[in-house]
Amino acid sequence: MSHRRPRAVLLPAALASVSALALGVMAFAQEAPRPRPSVNLYGNAGLIDMPSAEMMPDGQMTLSWSKFDGMSRRQFNFQILPRLSGTLRYSTIDNWGRPDDPDYDLWDRSFDFRLQILEDKPGWQPSLALGFRDFLGTGVYSGEYLVASKRVVPSVTVTGGVGWGRFAGVNGFKNPFCAISNGMCARDEDYGEGGKPAFGRFFRGEDAALFGGVEWRTPYDGLTLKAEYSSDAYTREQSGPNAHFDRKSPFNFGAEYNITEGITVGGYYMYGDALGFNIALSGNPNKPLTPQDLGVGPIPTTARPDDAPMGEGWQNDPAKRTRLSDALAKAMDVEGIRLERITFKGSVVDVVIQNRRYNQQPRAIGRATRVLQVGMPANVKTFNVTLIADGLETTTVTIDRAEYESQISRWDAGQSSWDTVGLAGAWDDPAGYPVWTRPNLYPSVDWTVLPQPYLVLLTPGEPIRVGLNLDANVTLRLSQGASFNIGVSQPLFGTYDDPGDSDSTLPHVRSNTSRYYSGKNPRLTNLTGDYVFKLNENTYGQVSAGYLERQFAGIYSEVLWKPVDQSWGLGADLAYVKQRQWDAPLGLTDYDVVTGFGSAYWETGWYGMQVELDAGRYLAGDWGGTLTVTREFPNGWAVGAYATLTDVTAEDYGEGSFDKGVMITIPFRWTVPFETDARNSIQLTSISRDGGAQLDVANHLWDTVKEFDRQHMKWNWGSYWQ
Known part of the structure; x- marks a missing residue:
C-alpha cells in the first residue's frame, strides 16, 4: 500500500x-x-x-x-x-x-x-x-x-x-x-x-x-x-x-x-x-465521501460552582468510590469508551480507558474528560487519562481541571487546551493508593467483520485481479496484555484457481502466494497466542506464537523504544517460522527460517511524511534492507511506498529485479456517516517474488503506538472538544 x-x-x-x-x-x-x-x-x-x-x-x-x-x-x-x-x-x-x-x-x-x-x-x-x-x-x-x-x-x-x-x-x-x-x-x-x-x-x-x-x-x-x-x-x-x-x-x-x-x-x-x-x-483524503458531523454530541459540561464542597471524606469510603466509579464507567460506555481502572490519589485521579469508537484519539480523551468533569467531586483538581491500544498502555494525558474549566466557553479552546495539557509515556505506580478495577473485565471477547478488498497486479495468468474477502477476527483477552487471536477470511469474488507451484529459484516464500488465496473455501489467516507488555514508560514489547499469517507459523518477538515526545524510534524483531501448507489449514511444510530486523522509524513532521528503514534477514534467507516512505493524513488516511534491496541478484529475483510496492490505508470513518475506528488496507504490489519478503504480522508495535505520540495528538487535537 x-x-x-x-x-x-x-x-x-x-x-x-x-x-x-x-x-x-x-x-x-x-x-x-x-x-x-x-x-x-x-x-x-x-x-x-x-x-x-x-x-x-x-x-x-x-x-x-x-x-x-x-x-x-x-x-x-x-x-x-x-x-x-x-x-x-x-x-x-x-x-x-x-x-x-x-x-x-x-x-x-x-x-x-x-x-x-x-x-x-x-x-x-x-x-x-x-x-x-x-x-x-x-x-x-x-x-x-x-x-x-x-x-x-x-x-x-x-x-x-x-x-x-x-x-x-x-x-x-x-x-x-x-x-x-x-x-x-x-x-x-x-x-x-x-x-x-x-x-x-x-x-x-x-x-x-x-x-x-x-x-x-x-x-x-x-x-x-x-x-x-x-x-x-x-x-x-x-x-x-x-x-x-x-x-x-x-x-x-x-x-x-x-x-x-x-x-x-x-x-x-x-x-x-x-x-x-x-x-x-x-x-482526496481531506474531502470525506459522507458528512462528518453526524452522531451524538458530547455531554454538556460547566465549571465547578465557586461554593462547591471540597470535602475529601468520600475518598476514604470504599463503597462511595465504587458507586462513583461504576457510574463513571456506565457514562463512558455510552460515549464508546471503556473505563478499565481508576486510581485515587487525593486531588489527582488516574483513569485508564480504551477508545472503542473514535477514529481520532483526542476525541476519546475529550469525551472522557467531560464525564470526569461532570462526575468527579469538586476536590479533584487533576485528571490523568491513560489510553490503552491492543492491551498496551501508551500515553498519559494530564489535564488541569481549573484550566479545563476556564477553556469551556472560550473561542480558542482548542489551542488553549493543547497548550495546557501534559503528555508522558504511561507508567503508573498505584502502590499505596486505592484502586477501582472494572469488575468482570477479563476474560473478554471482541470481534470484527470487515470487507477486505485486494488488488493483485501482473499475476502469472492475467495482468490485474481485483478481489474481495470478508475477514472475521476474534480476540479472547485473558488479561490486559494476554490474548488469543483468530482470523478467518471468506473469499467473495475474484478468487483464484490453483496456479501450481512457482518456478522461482529461491525458496518459494512468496511466489506461491496465489495458491494461499485460491479456492472459495474460508481460510485461516492467523491463530495466535499473544502477550504485550511495557519494560518502562518508553519501551514496548510483544511475543506471539502460532499461525502468524497466511503462509507462516512460528514464534515472533518484538521490542520498540519510542518516547512520546520524540519524533523517532528504534525497534527490533526476531522470529523462527515454518511455512504453512497452502491446502491444509493447520499443516506445515519442511521449510523453516530464522528471520529478524533492526528498524528505525522517523516522523519527519513535514506533510505527514514518515520514514522506516529495516535491515536484516528475510524469509528466503537473504540479507538486506527495506526503505518505506509513507504520507499519513490526520484523519487516518495513509499512502506509502516501499523498496527492498537484498543480496539476491536481479536475475535470481526475476521480473522486477527487486521487491517494491504501494500501500494504502483507508479509515472507514471517511466513507460512512458515523463514528468508527476501523480501517482497511490495500496493497498495490507487482508480481509476488521471493527476494526481500517479510513476515506479515498483525499489530506491529510501531503501528500500534505511533498515533499516541505528541505529533499525532497535536494533528487531531481539534477533535478534543467534539
Whole structure:
C-alpha cells in the first residue's frame, strides 16, 4: 500500500503557442477559481496522450483505466506533495509479438513521477514541470519531458513541452545535450528484467521533439474538449507480426465529461486511426465521501460552582468510590469508551480507558474528560487519562481541571487546551493508593467483520485481479496484555484457481502466494497466542506464537523504544517460522527460517511524511534492507511506498529485479456517516517474488503506538472538544 534539466534554450520554443495566446487576457486567469486538472490516458494530469504541467490538489488520488486499439492501461496516481506526483501503471499491449511467439501480448508495469518547478501565476508565468515516465519499469514507455501550461482565459489552458525518449518519436531535432557529450546521443534500450531506476537513459537519444495542445472547459457544465499534437511515434506497437494499429496522424482529439466530482469519462479519436476511452475515479483524503458531523454530541459540561464542597471524606469510603466509579464507567460506555481502572490519589485521579469508537484519539480523551468533569467531586483538581491500544498502555494525558474549566466557553479552546495539557509515556505506580478495577473485565471477547478488498497486479495468468474477502477476527483477552487471536477470511469474488507451484529459484516464500488465496473455501489467516507488555514508560514489547499469517507459523518477538515526545524510534524483531501448507489449514511444510530486523522509524513532521528503514534477514534467507516512505493524513488516511534491496541478484529475483510496492490505508470513518475506528488496507504490489519478503504480522508495535505520540495528538487535537 511510498514511495530529478534540459537546457533553457529549448523552453521558448516549447512555450511559443502559450505566449501568443496569453497576450492581453491574463486578467481573466487571475480571478477565476482553478478547477481540478483532467487526467490523460497515462493517468497523469494532462491532455490526451501528452502530459501538462498542472498538479492535482494536494493528496489527491486517482484510479484510471484507459484503452485504445489493443492498448489498455490501469493507473494509480497520487499527489505526494503539492508539487510532486507519482503514478503506478500496469499496461497491456496486444499483439506486441516477439520472435518466439508472434501472438505474445505484453504486460508491463511502470512508474512515473513529476516535479512542478513553477506555478501558474497572474501575468506571464506559466506552470512548469519536469517529468519522468517509466522511471521504474521495463522502459517500454520511457521518456523525459519539460512542459509548461498556462490558463489563458478561465476556460482555456494551453500546454507546450519538449521531450526525450518516447516523447521524441516524430519531427524531432538534434538533442542539445549531444553538444555536451557524444554519450548523450545514445539511449540504452536494454532494460533487462525491468524495475531498476533508469538514470543512464535520462535526456539521452539522438533527438528531442516538441508536443503541445489545448484544453477548453465548455460552457456546458462538466464537458471539456481537448486537442493535442503528440510526439510519440508508437513505433514498437506497430511492428508486431499481428499488430493492426496504424499511426496516421500526430493529432488527437477528445471530449471528457465530469459525471460527478470524482468520476470522469472521456472519448477520443487517436492518431487518425483509432477510438480511445478513459474513465477516472478520484478522491482526496481531506474531502470525506459522507458528512462528518453526524452522531451524538458530547455531554454538556460547566465549571465547578465557586461554593462547591471540597470535602475529601468520600475518598476514604470504599463503597462511595465504587458507586462513583461504576457510574463513571456506565457514562463512558455510552460515549464508546471503556473505563478499565481508576486510581485515587487525593486531588489527582488516574483513569485508564480504551477508545472503542473514535477514529481520532483526542476525541476519546475529550469525551472522557467531560464525564470526569461532570462526575468527579469538586476536590479533584487533576485528571490523568491513560489510553490503552491492543492491551498496551501508551500515553498519559494530564489535564488541569481549573484550566479545563476556564477553556469551556472560550473561542480558542482548542489551542488553549493543547497548550495546557501534559503528555508522558504511561507508567503508573498505584502502590499505596486505592484502586477501582472494572469488575468482570477479563476474560473478554471482541470481534470484527470487515470487507477486505485486494488488488493483485501482473499475476502469472492475467495482468490485474481485483478481489474481495470478508475477514472475521476474534480476540479472547485473558488479561490486559494476554490474548488469543483468530482470523478467518471468506473469499467473495475474484478468487483464484490453483496456479501450481512457482518456478522461482529461491525458496518459494512468496511466489506461491496465489495458491494461499485460491479456492472459495474460508481460510485461516492467523491463530495466535499473544502477550504485550511495557519494560518502562518508553519501551514496548510483544511475543506471539502460532499461525502468524497466511503462509507462516512460528514464534515472533518484538521490542520498540519510542518516547512520546520524540519524533523517532528504534525497534527490533526476531522470529523462527515454518511455512504453512497452502491446502491444509493447520499443516506445515519442511521449510523453516530464522528471520529478524533492526528498524528505525522517523516522523519527519513535514506533510505527514514518515520514514522506516529495516535491515536484516528475510524469509528466503537473504540479507538486506527495506526503505518505506509513507504520507499519513490526520484523519487516518495513509499512502506509502516501499523498496527492498537484498543480496539476491536481479536475475535470481526475476521480473522486477527487486521487491517494491504501494500501500494504502483507508479509515472507514471517511466513507460512512458515523463514528468508527476501523480501517482497511490495500496493497498495490507487482508480481509476488521471493527476494526481500517479510513476515506479515498483525499489530506491529510501531503501528500500534505511533498515533499516541505528541505529533499525532497535536494533528487531531481539534477533535478534543467534539
